[in-house]
Amino acid sequence: MTVAGRRIKRSAIFVVLCVVVAVMLFPFVYMLLTSFRSYDQFLAGSGFSLDSWQGLFDELPVVQQMINSAIVTVSAVALILFTSTTAGFAFAKLRFPVAPLLFVGILAGMMIPVQSIIIPEFVNIANVGLINQYPGPILVYAALGIPFGTYLMTTYFRGVPNELLEASLMDGASYRQIFTGIMLPLAIPALVTVAVLQFIQIWGDLLIGLLFLNQPDVRTITVGLATLQSARIIPVPMIMAGSILSLLPAVIVYLFFQRQLIAGLTMGMGK
Amino acid sequence: MPGADRVRDAAAFDRAVADAEQTPPIRSSGRLRRSERRAGAIFVIPAVILYALLLALPIVQTFYYSLTKWNGIDSTFIGLANYQRLFSDPTFWRVVMNNVILLAAIPFAILIPLAVAFLLNEHVFGWRFFRSSYFLPTAISWVVIGIVAVRFFAQRGILNSLLSTLGIPVTTDMLASEYTAMLAVAITFIWSVFGTNTIIFITGMATLDRDVYEASRVDGASGFATFRYITVPLLMRFIQFAFILTLITGFTALFSLIFVMTSGGPGFGTTTLEFYVYQTAFAQGQFGYAAAVGVVLFVVVFGISIIQLRLFRDRSD
Numbered sequence: 001m002t003v004a005g006r007r008i009k010r011s012a013i014f015v016v017l018c019v020v021v022a023v024m025l026f027p028f029v030y031m032l033l034t035s036f037r038s039y040d041q042f043l044a045g046s047g048f049s050l051d052s053w054q055g056l057f058d059e060l061p062v063v064q065q066m067i068n069s070a071i072v073t074v075s076a077v078a079l080i081l082f083t084s085t086t087a088g089f090a091f092a093k094l095r096f097p098v099a100p101l102l103f104v105g106i107l108a109g110m111m112i113p114v115q116s117i118i119i120p121e122f123v124n125i126a127n128v129g130l131i132n133q134y135p136g137p138i139l140v141y142a143a144l145g146i147p148f149g150t151y152l153m154t155t156y157f158r159g160v161p162n163e164l165l166e167a168s169l170m171d172g173a174s175y176r177q178i179f180t181g182i183m184l185p186l187a188i189p190a191l192v193t194v195a196v197l198q199f200i201q202i203w204g205d206l207l208i209g210l211l212f213l214n215q216p217d218v219r220t221i222t223v224g225l226a227t228l229q230s231a232r233i234i235p236v237p238m239i240m241a242g243s244i245l246s247l248l249p250a251v252i253v254y255l256f257f258q259r260q261l262i263a264g265l266t267m268g269m270g271k
Numbered sequence: 272m273p274g275a276d277r278v279r280d281a282a283a284f285d286r287a288v289a290d291a292e293q294t295p296p297i298r299s300s301g302r303l304r305r306s307e308r309r310a311g312a313i314f315v316i317p318a319v320i321l322y323a324l325l326l327a328l329p330i331v332q333t334f335y336y337s338l339t340k341w342n343g344i345d346s347t348f349i350g351l352a353n354y355q356r357l358f359s360d361p362t363f364w365r366v367v368m369n370n371v372i373l374l375a376a377i378p379f380a381i382l383i384p385l386a387v388a389f390l391l392n393e394h395v396f397g398w399r400f401f402r403s404s405y406f407l408p409t410a411i412s413w414v415v416i417g418i419v420a421v422r423f424f425a426q427r428g429i430l431n432s433l434l435s436t437l438g439i440p441v442t443t444d445m446l447a448s449e450y451t452a453m454l455a456v457a458i459t460f461i462w463s464v465f466g467t468n469t470i471i472f473i474t475g476m477a478t479l480d481r482d483v484y485e486a487s488r489v490d491g492a493s494g495f496a497t498f499r500y501i502t503v504p505l506l507m508r509f510i511q512f513a514f515i516l517t518l519i520t521g522f523t524a525l526f527s528l529i530f531v532m533t534s535g536g537p538g539f540g541t542t543t544l545e546f547y548v549y550q551t552a553f554a555q556g557q558f559g560y561a562a563a564v565g566v567v568l569f570v571v572v573f574g575i576s577i578i579q580l581r582l583f584r585d586r587s588d
Contacts (some may be wrong), residue, residue, distance in 0.1 A: 008492075014395045020387055021404045024465065025418040028407075030429065080320075087318035095304075096311025102319060111324045111576045113523040115545040115570035117309065119323065119552045119562055120332035121345055143325030162545050174308035190425075204412025206527035211553065222527075226414045229421070229531050243415045254410035258403065261410075262470055 007249070023228050035241035042237045043266050052237035061216060062224065062245060068213070069220040070249075071134055073202045076141035080149045083142065084194065086173040088153025093165060094175070103154070109147035114207060122211050130212075137212040141205070145198045156190040157183060193264040200250050221246040235243075326492035330569070337566045343386030353563035365539045365566075366547045369453060373521040373543065376457040380464050380517050381510060387465075388472035389498050402473065406466040413463070413524070417531030420459040421446065424532075429527050449540030452533050459528060464520060468513045476502065515579050523572060544568045 034042060038051035056062055090096065091103050121140060130136030165178055173181070209223035216224065225242050228234045254261060328576040337353055339346040357363050376531070387405070389396055408416065423429045426444035434441045479502070487497045526545050529535055535542035535550060542550065545568060552561035 010393065010395050013393050014397070016390060017387070017395065017398070017401045021401055023462075024405050024408065027416070027423075029423070031415075031419060083318040083321060086314040090311045090314035093308055094311035094314065094543045096308045096315075099311060099315075102315060105327070106318065106322055108443055109322060111573050112326060112330055113545065113568050115523065115526065115548040115571045116333055116565040116572075117326065117329035118548065119558055119565060120329040120336060122553075123558070124329065126331075126343075139321065140325055143321045146322050147326075150318055175306070175314075179314070194375065200410050204414065204527075206412070206414055206530060207549070210530075222412050222414050225418065226527065226531050229414075229418050230534055243418050247411050247427050250410045250412070251407070258406070262406070262474070265409075265467065265470065 021224070031240045031244055035235050035244055037237045039235040039237060042235070052235065052241045055235075056238050056241045056245070058066070058157045060228075060242065062221065062242060063182050064217060065219055065224040066220040066245065068134075068218055069203060069222065069246075072137055072141070072209070072213075072220055073199060075134070075138045076145065077198045078114070079138065079142035080145035081191055081195060083146055085184065085187060085191065086150025086179070087146075087150045088157050088187075089179050091154040092157035092160075093162070093183075098252075103150075106147050106150050110151065111200050114144060118207065118211065125212060132213055132215050132218050134213075134218070137208050140208050140212065141198075141202045144208075145194075145201070149194045152194055153187065153190055156187060161188055189260070191256060193260040194261050196253055198265045199253055200261070203250050273497055291328075305475060329582045331564045331568070333565045336559055337562040339559045339562075341562070342556055343558050345557065349559070350420045353560050356560065357563050357567070362539055365546070366542050366544055369541060370522060371537075372453050373457060373460065373525075374518070377514065377521065379519050381468060381513055383461070383512070384465050384468035385472050385503070385506075385510070386498070388469050388476060389502055391469070392476045400472070405469050408463055409466050413527035414531050416459065416463055417528045420455065420528070421532055424455040434576070444552055447537060449537050451538060452540045456529060459532065460521060460525060461527075464517050468517065471509055471513045472506060473517075475506045475546060479505050511579070511582065515575065519572060521567070522575075529560055544571070 016173040036048045036050065038047075038049050041047040041049060041051075041201055087106070091099060125131060125136045125140065130139070160183065164182060168178055168182060203220075204222055205220075205227050206222055210226070213219050213223065219227075221242075223245055225239065228242070229239055272408055287345070310402050336346060338348060338350060340349050340352075341347075356424060378536045391401060391405075421428075424445040425431075426442060426447070430445070431441050443451065447461045483501055483505070484497065492500070522543070523545055525543060526549065529541055529543065533541040535546050539547075548561050548564045548568060551564060552560075553562075
């Protein structure tokens with residue numbers, strides 16, 4: 001191919017990719033522009049104002065709901081990190097009875113669809129009085145995140161050379177000291193991957209929040225938005241403002257940890 | 272596109288289990304064995320307790336309650352009656368049909384990202400920006416995607432005004448009729464998984480040997496021929512992974528999208544299996560019947576994973 005021909009080809013590819021960018025980013029631009037219109041301006045299709053943002057904060061408990069989302073998401077992610085790191089260490093480096101069976105069992109949990117367990121889960125949580133209490137959804141989210149977290153941490157810890165641990169074991173270190181002193185610092189990249197994936201997942205979840213936190217004042221922002229939208233009673237620009245507010249934390253996490261997110265996503269594909 | 276972590280691909284599972292059988296743990300002398308066993312048990316306990324109470328127990332309960340008439344409080348054992356009713360219920364088959372329609376969306380959800388990844392792999396000016404932009408929706412909740420999608424497909428929405436600018440005056444509300452509503456959900460689904468699948472293919476293409484491309488270029492192969500006869504066959508493993516991930520996403524992660532866009536309607540036009548579980552349980556209070564639908568969903572998803580496991584085994588032999 002000639003130099004000119006190659007240049008034309010690359011320009012054509014560039015144009016196609018730009019069109020795709022337009023398709024992918026269009027919703028964000030639309031949300032942003034619409035949120036800066038009052039309802040009348042939205043209907044007229046011209047003009048900008050802060051009315052909808054003001055209305056959002058004045059009329060809806062969005063600040064409380066953002067706080068609820070933060071409490072639930074951060075607690076659940078912390079619980080997932082704690083349980084899957086300890087379990088990952090045990091499965092990767094320690095010999096104990098029924099370990100292989102437990103490991104296979106926990107990994108099989110990745111193949112259980114949430115909807116297949118949601119009914120007894122709801123009844124059980126209701127029976128112990130945790131509906132509309134933060135610990136209810138936190139525990140459920142944590143349990144749902146454990147199989148993947150444990151899988152990722154176990155795989156990661158297997159890569160740590162045994163000699164490193166044996167040496168400190170000979171020096172009289174306890175398993176707890178080995179875990180906190182050697183394994184945890186080494187595991188930070190994997191922990192970040194698990195945290196980022198789970199944060200985005202839990203922050204954006206609807207089903208668990210909808211069922212387990214059904215009062216407006218304890219709802220997460222995602223659930224708050226979904227119920228408003230499905231009732232079709234809220235002005236379009238205001239719900240767009242709410243949508244932007246709700247997606248900010250996840251987008252910020254995305255922008256900072258894009259690489260870890262991709263690493264986690266492609267984990268399953270093998271080397 | 273949240274949901275990617277929930278159901279992982281079976282090959283990774285297989286490999287991890289195989290590793291578990293091979294990897295020697297820390298070698299410790301006899302007097303340490305007991306403390307090692309104790310440490311192992313203590314370290315797994317938090318994960319095991321949560322897993323047992325909140326995942327293993329409810330899936331067993333789902334199976335049990337699917338054999339009962341249950342309102343959430345009292346249950347009566349009725350054997351397979353729920354399943355008999357389910358399989359003779361036209362609504363159930365309508366719902367299964369919707370899952371089949373989603374299945375039909377998957378080739379588009381694979382081929383479009385595959386083609387774009389191929390172009391992206393040329394590393395033209397600004398490709399990093401393109402890649403980040405394509406992947407951005409992955410961070411966005413299905414709820415927000417659904418909220419915008421409703422505005423897009425509505426009667427006085429973006430799509431119709433776009434079409435009328437192009438001189439095609441259309442006033443259909445796609446979400447108001449059964450089949451177009453399902454089409455709208457399917458299109459939104461394809462849009463949502465585009466970024467994830469593109470990233471999967473980009474990662475795959477990065478593993479390919481550039482010499483193969485050079486050779487085909489020297490041989491004078493066209494772009495399409497390179498794509499069709501070199502890229503696609505070499506990427507088969509990644510295509511299969513994306514296929515399974517997209518399939519499982521379509522079957523288990525669209526609850527929020529459907530809730531926001533259509534609430535399963537009009538009629539049962541956009542009710543998929545996962546949404547049907549929610550409707551029968553929490554809107555109609557038929558917990559036992561809903562549990563039976565949950566079991567069907569579980570069997571389908573678990574079955575897909577097992578089939579994939581087989582496929583991978585066959586290839587590695």
